[in-house]
Amino acid sequence: MKKNKDLQVVPKSFVLPFILVTSLFALWGFANAVTDPMVQAFKKVLELSNSQAAWVQTAFYGGYFCMALPAAMFMRKYSYKTGILIGLALYGIGALLFYPAATTELFWFFCLGLYILTFGLAFLETAANPYILAMGAKKTATQRLNLAQAFNPVGLIVGLLVAQQFVLKNLQSDDIENFSALDETSKLLVKTSDLMIIRNPYVILGIVILAVFVLFIVSKMPQSKDEGTMPKIGATFAALGKNKTYVFGVLAQICHTGCLIMCWTYIYQYAEAIGMDSVSAGYYQMAAFVIFTLGRAVGTYMLRFISSGRLLLYFALLGIGFTTGAILIHGMLGLYSLVGISFCMSLMFPTIYGMALGDLTEEQSKVGSAGLIMAIVGGALMPKLQAMMIDIGGKGVADTSIIGVPEVNISYVLPLLCFVYIGWYGNKARKRLLN
DSSP states (O other), X not given: OOOGGGSOSXXXXXXXXXXXXXXHHHHHHHHHHHXXXXXXXXXXXXXXXXXXXXXXXXXXXXXXXXXXHHHHHHHHHSOHHHHHHHHHHHHHHHHHTHHHHHHHTOHHHHHHHHHHHHHHHHHHHHHHHHHHXXXXXXXXXXXXXXXXXXTHHHHHHHHHHHIIIIIGGGOHHHHSXXXXXXXXXXXXXXXXXXXXXXXXXXXXXXXXXXXXXXXXXXXXXXXXXXXXXXXXXXXXXXXXXXXXXXXXXXXXXXXXXXXXXXXXHTHHXXXXXXXXXXXXXXXXXXXHHHHHHHHHHHHHHHTTTSOHHHHHHHHHHHHHHHHHHHHHOOSHHHHHHHHHXXXXXXXXXXXXXXXXXXXXXXXXXXXXXXXXXXXXXXXXXXXXXHHHHHXXXXXXXXXXXXXXXXXXXXXXXXXXXXXXXXXXXXHHHHTTOOO
């Protein structure tokens, strides 16, 4: 029997479709990264509290939750390629909605655009992740998905560069020391200008996505449509519900996504608490993305020699250490600890995904993948809860002190709890104690 290191991760017959589908991982990484700084941008431009601005992430990640299961139901009948085309169309439409949103200057309209955009991302992730798993031997499936997911940080880095260089650096409301004190006419002019700046990268992104849509239409992709009679959906749900590795894997994915978005979104608020401006904070988020990319590469290589569950446990324990530092240390060292958390999170999404779907049939995987994509709702709920914790003392990020550190530091107890659960899941899966 061949060991993982002797098997081809991507068979030659799947190289071209693998490359095309892998490009999607970078595209949704771009959407994630360009949106994170918008929480801070909308907060300043529209004079929102931390919890009000958090509706950006609620809309963005809530779209995943609402559309993942319909996407899976759709792909029970149709091919992965069809699902990808639907996803690209919704992605493009949602991004282009930022044009009328900026014209009307309504915050809810921007949130609606993000909500529809992530309908598309739900289709893409529900299709692309299991499609990658199916492109070769089952024994190398988790390693193959980690390889594809390694291109997600490329999109993250490009998205953050765009947000930082073309949005945050050009916001007039961020340059004015006391924006709230301006008269209404001056404030309205600044608001109109800044919302147009926020609009531009999304509109350009929408045009790019529609071009990728055309590329997929003209490309030949291997079809993975089920032949013959599919099992009843009720039977599939029942089988998934009895699979503890899958059920606890969904919960682990909720924790991971919530942890990821909390650590990336509120790095700006954490930096603000130590007197750093948003543009400078963006460089630390960039460092976090680079470390995330490095961690993904290291983790993918280590999976050749260490089991998924064991490696997940090790990364979770390291994450607990870094998060504890971010909570208890106020200052640059605490910020360095926050950046270091990204290394620990890098391996988690594809590893949990592959472990949770590892023993499922293709039919179960199509439906089961929806549950794992719906778990991205952790990125909608947990940042909102963290924002409420940050707002305990007021709209600022360091209005009150708890155990000697600002409330923004204490809010990172939520990611800490997430790492504890993920470590537990990795350990149980490692010992095969879940089923």
